[in-house]
Amino acid sequence: xxxxxxxxxxxxxxxxxxxxxxxxxxxxxxxxxxxxxxxxxxxxxxxxxxxxxxxxxxxxxxxxxxxxxxxxxxxxxxxxxxxxxxxxxxxxxxxxxxxxxxxxxxxxxxxxxxxxxxxxxxxxxxxxxxxxxxxxxxxxxxxxxxxxxxxxxxxxxxxxxxxxxxxxxxxxxxxxxxxxxxxxxxxxxxxxxxxxxxxxxxxxxxxxxxxxxxxxxxxxxxxxxxxxxxxxxxxxxxxxxxxxxxxxxxxxxxxxxxxxxxxxxxxxxxxxxxxxxxxxxxxxxxxxxxxxxxxxxxxxxxxxxxxxxxxxxxxxxxxxxxxxxxxxxxxxxxxxxxxxxxxxxxxxxxxxxxxxxxxxxxxxxxxxxxxxxxxxxxxxxxxxxxxxxxxxxxxxxxxxxxxxxxxxxxxxxxxxxxxxxxxxxxxxxxxxxxxxxxxxxxxxxxxxxxxxxxxxxxxxxxxxxxxxxxxxxxxxxxxxxxxxxxxxxxxxxxxx
Amino acid sequence: xxxxxxxxxxxxxxxxxxxxxxxxxxxxxxxxxxxxxxxxxxxxxxxxxxxxxxxxxxxxxxxxxxx
Numbered sequence: 001x002x003x004x005x006x007x008x009x010x011x012x013x014x015x016x017x018x019x020x021x022x023x024x025x026x027x028x029x030x031x032x033x034x035x036x037x038x039x040x041x042x043x044x045x046x047x048x049x050x051x052x053x054x055x056x057x058x059x060x061x062x063x064x065x066x067x068x069x070x071x072x073x074x075x076x077x078x079x080x081x082x083x084x085x086x087x088x089x090x091x092x093x094x095x096x097x098x099x100x101x102x103x104x105x106x107x108x109x110x111x112x113x114x115x116x117x118x119x120x121x122x123x124x125x126x127x128x129x130x131x132x133x134x135x136x137x138x139x140x141x142x143x144x145x146x147x148x149x150x151x152x153x154x155x156x157x158x159x160x161x162x163x164x165x166x167x168x169x170x171x172x173x174x175x176x177x178x179x180x181x182x183x184x185x186x187x188x189x190x191x192x193x194x195x196x197x198x199x200x201x202x203x204x205x206x207x208x209x210x211x212x213x214x215x216x217x218x219x220x221x222x223x224x225x226x227x228x229x230x231x232x233x234x235x236x237x238x239x240x241x242x243x244x245x246x247x248x249x250x251x252x253x254x255x256x257x258x259x260x261x262x263x264x265x266x267x268x269x270x271x272x273x274x275x276x277x278x279x280x281x282x283x284x285x286x287x288x289x290x291x292x293x294x295x296x297x298x299x300x301x302x303x304x305x306x307x308x309x310x311x312x313x314x315x316x317x318x319x320x321x322x323x324x325x326x327x328x329x330x331x332x333x334x335x336x337x338x339x340x341x342x343x344x345x346x347x348x349x350x351x352x353x354x355x356x357x358x359x360x361x362x363x364x365x366x367x368x369x370x371x372x373x374x375x376x377x378x379x380x381x382x383x384x385x386x387x388x389x390x391x392x393x394x395x396x397x398x399x400x401x402x403x404x405x406x407x408x409x410x411x412x413x414x415x416x417x418x419x420x421x422x423x424x425x426x427x428x429x430x431x432x433x434x435x436x437x438x439x440x441x442x443x444x445x446x447x448x449x450x451x452x453x454x455x456x457x458x459x460x461x462x463x464x465x466x467x468x469x470x471x472x473x474x475x476x477x478x479x480x481x482x483x484x485x486x487x488x489x490x491x492x493x494x495x496x
Numbered sequence: 497x498x499x500x501x502x503x504x505x506x507x508x509x510x511x512x513x514x515x516x517x518x519x520x521x522x523x524x525x526x527x528x529x530x531x532x533x534x535x536x537x538x539x540x541x542x543x544x545x546x547x548x549x550x551x552x553x554x555x556x557x558x559x560x561x562x563x
Contacts, residue, residue, distance in 0.1 A: 001550060086534040089511060105509070105553055112512035273559065280554030312557065319555035331554055 001328035004104060006041075007094045013043045014188050014212055016051060017195040019058030020205025025051055027213060032188060035101040035334040035376035036324040042099075044188045047213035052180070052220030055209040059151040059178035060226045062206025067148050067176040069204075071125045074174055081170075081201040082118045085111070085194075092193055096162050097325035099187045101333040101376065102286050104325055107162075114166035116459040120478060121170035127482045128175055140494045146486035148176030149228040149253070153221035155243070157234045158336050159289045159398075161187035162194070167463060167476035168231035168255070168485075173207055175485045180209045180227075182217045186336060222246045229253030229484070231476060233291075236396070236422075236468045244471035255484060256471035257291070257463065259396040260424030263417035264294040264453060265439065266309065267410065267430035268301035274451070275429045276316055282427075282453030284320055284380050287335050288400040291469070292425040292447065292454050296386070296393055297404045298413045306406060310384065314360050317380045317402070323369050334376035335399055341376055344399030348381055351392040351403070356383040362400060388416045396422070410435055418444045423466030425455040446470055498522040509549040510540065517545045 013029060015022040025045030032042040066074070085092065089111055096107035120127075132143030152172045156165045165181050172179045183191035195210040211217050221227050222243070229252050232243040239256035247254035264279060282294035297313070299306050323330035335341045348363055362379030378400055386393050386403040393403050407413035410428075417426050427449025428439040436450045446464030447455035457463050462475035474484040501519040508515050508529070515529035525545035532539060540547040 083534075086531055089534065103553075105551060108510065109512050273557065276557040277554055280557075285553070312559065316555050316557045321555075328551060331552070 003324070004094060004326040004328065006098050006326065007091045008041045008098050008189060011040055011042055014045065014192055016045070016047060016055065016212060017199070017210040018051070018055045019209070020199065025212065027051065030185060032099060032186065033337065034098050035336055036372055038373045038375040042189055044185050044212050046185065047211050047217050049216055049220050052211050052213070052217045053224065055180045055211045056151055056224045056226050058206040059180055059209050062204060063150050063178045066178055066204060066207050069176070071128060071174070074176065075122045075124050077201050077203045078118055078122045078170055078174055081197055082115060082122065084197040084200055085115050085118065088197065092162060092190065094326065095189050095193055097333070099189045100158070100161055101336060102325050103330050103333050104328060106286055107325065110160055110163045113456070113459065114163035117166045117477060118170045120459040121174040124174035124482070127479060128486065136492070140492060142490065142492045145489050145491065146175070146482070147489055148485065149487055150177060151226050151228060152177050152179050152485065153227050153230045154179055154181045155218060155221070155230060155232040155234065156181065156183045156191065158184040158186045159286060162190040164233045165191060165194070168481060169208070171481035172485045173203070175482060177485050178207045180211055180221065182211055182213060182221070185212060185214055188212050222250065227252060231255045233257040235259055240468065240471055253484060254472045255474065255476055257465055257476065258469050258471065259422060260291040260469050261295050261394065261396055261420045261422045262293060262425045262427070263296045263298050263413070265410070265413045265417065265426070265428045266297065266299045267428065267432065267435055268305045269431045270429040271431060272309065272312065276312055278453035279313060280316060280320065283402045284317065284332050284400045285454065287332055289336060289398050292456055294427070294453055295397065295401070295403065297402050298407050298416060299404065300407045300410060300413055310404060314382055317360055317382060320380055322365055322367070322377060322379055324372055327369065332380065332400065335378060336376070338375060340398065341378060344378060344397055344401060347392055347395070347397045347401060351383050351386070351390065354390045354392070355385070356390060356392060356403070357385045359384045359404070388419055394420055410438060414439060414442050421468040424469035425449065427453055427455060506541065509551060511535065515541060517541055519545070
């Protein structure tokens with residue numbers, strides 16, 4: 001299988017996209033590093049407060065006209081964007097791999113889900129419809145209309161640089177709002193590409209803005225009175241203690257999708273042949289850097305089942321091919337950067353100290369193709385004899401580490417999963433409908449898998465979450481995104 | 497008039513979408529896909545209607561034989 005050509009050449013300096021213009025930032029430049037080769041592929045600015053203010057101002061200025069633009073005309077820009085994204089699908093996918101490290105297959109999947117959100121948002125003329133009822137009293141009618149609010153901030157994480165801002169931005173602009181997008185400064189190239197296509201798609205200046213940077217940009221969004229709401233995806237400490245809290249203080253709408261610790265509960269009646277491959281991509285897909293990744297493998301059953309099942313999991317995991325994502329045969333790429341690798345290694349050391357048995361030691365990557373430094377690479381790790389109180393069973397590691405726990409029965413498995421502070425994407429693997437229903441009914445998890453290891457809702461369903469995995473009320477994607485980005489106005493009318 | 501033998505729904509691994517391959521009794525198979533314009537000649541099914549990607553997102557699981 002081939003090693004694909006890299007789309008990013010040289011070391012471009014990334015600009016901001018404000019008011020329909022590409023603007024050089026005055027902020028400090030930092031390196032964007034391809035984690036597989038550990039080489040700098042771009043320089044990204046840490047934009048200043050003045051620059052985020054300028055973007056919000058451009059968005060605010062564009063809002064009145066964009067709001068008055070007919071929904072059909074607004075979605076024509078999205079149809080064109082969708083077309084451009086399809087034309088440049090492969091380039092978009094390769095950029096993700098080059099800047100993030102994930103495999104090209106994962107990047108293509110990410111591109112697809114991003115585009116699907118654009119497709120769903122093109123349905124706004126129907127999705128945004130209100131409703132009415134005649135004669136709520138004699139000669140009086142009542143109706144509801146959905147109106148856009150103004151400027152929204154969209155803050156993206158490092159793990160899905162292309163897709164996650166598309167969970168929100170298409171719905172925001174389709175409903176008549178304007179947006180300022182801030183990608184993670186670690187992976188800004190995918191959003192730069194999207195902004196280039198937005199520019200080509202015919203959106204008027206100021207409707208869609210891109211500002212690169214870090215905390216200053218986030219604070220600028222949180223404090224700006226013209227920002228009506230924030231859609232954030234990232235860690236729980238930031239989502240809960242900064243975004244959610246400060247949006248509350250300043251009266252902004254908020255979606256804060258945060259961390260996770262997902263249990264994959266294995267019942268002895270599961271279809272092993274189908275379950276083990278699903279677990280491989282659940283735990284080790286995207287190198288475990290996914291809020292829907294399996295993290296705890298909770299096996300219910302007797303010793304014979306447990307030993308046989310776990311032996312097979314360990315054996316299959318040990319064959320995962322680790323390498324550069326643009327090598328088409330790679331099954332797991334590097335983690336995003338050195339700090340994240342160090343954090344993961346810290347959790348592995350912690351697991352060893354706590355008494356868990358290291359069944360597969362992935363600390364030292366082996367069999368890496370020659371020419372790639374091992375700086376950001378890890379192999380998959382599997383811990384056995386993990387207990388629910390250990391940090392590796394409670395905290396989000398965000399890396400390719402599986403913690404194996406045993407449960408006496410399904411009730412105990414559910415109790416253990418519910419004892420974590422997160423509730424994002426727990427799953428059960430069983431052939432028993434009653435067990436599946438019991439799990440679905442009692443598990444505290446916004447997204448629930450039944451024989452599905454990565455519970456990623458389609459674009460026309462909300463991306464849910466509970467407990468420390470989500471702060472807010474309405475979610476990204478689909479109808480809930482339409483609700484989030486619009487105000488419900490109720491009119492009661494009587495003509496005399 | 498060519499006779500349709502069957503239409504197969506395939507999952508394109510390059511675009512992560514479904515496409516349709518129709519086999520006819522009198523000639524080559526035809527591909528119907530909403531993205532055919534965007535993909536052009538790079539569509540792998542044009543060259544080989546039975547195309548299957550070699551790529552596996554995870555190692556193949558082979559159960560050990562009992563005993």
